[in-house]
Amino acid sequence: RWAPVNGMIIIKVFVPATDDTWKVRVPEDITLQRFTSKVLSKLGFHVAFSGSCFDGTEYYFRTDDVFRRWVSKRIRPGGRNLPIAAHV
Numbered sequence: 001r002w003a004p005v006n007g008m009i010i011i012k013v014f015v016p017a018t019d020d021t022w023k024v025r026v027p028e029d030i031t032l033q034r035f036t037s038k039v040l041s042k043l044g045f046h047v048a049f050s051g052s053c054f055d056g057t058e059y060y061f062r063t064d065d066v067f068r069r070w071v072s073k074r075i076r077p078g079g080r081n082l083p084i085a086a087h088v
C-alpha cells in the first residue's frame with residue numbers, strides 16, 4: 001500500500017500542535033530541504049521535523065542523511081507507515 005508508485009512515495013506528517021496528520025506525496029529521492037518547502041506550502045507555516053513520537057525516542061532531523069535514513073525505514077512490519085512529526 002505504501003510502496004513507491006511512479007517514483008513517488010507518501011510521507012505522513014503529524015503536527016502535534018494541531019493534532020492533525022497530513023499525507024504528502026513526494027519523490028522517493030526528496031531531500032530534507034525540498035521536503036520542508038513542500039510541507040511549508042501545504043501547511044502555511046514553518047516547522048522543524050523529528051522522528052515520529054510513535055517511534056520511540058524522538059530525534060530531530062538536522063542533516064539530509066538522517067532524514068533519508070528515516071524515510072527508508074518509515075514503513076514498519078505489517079505495513080504501518082509511521083508519520084514524521086512536524087513541530088511549530
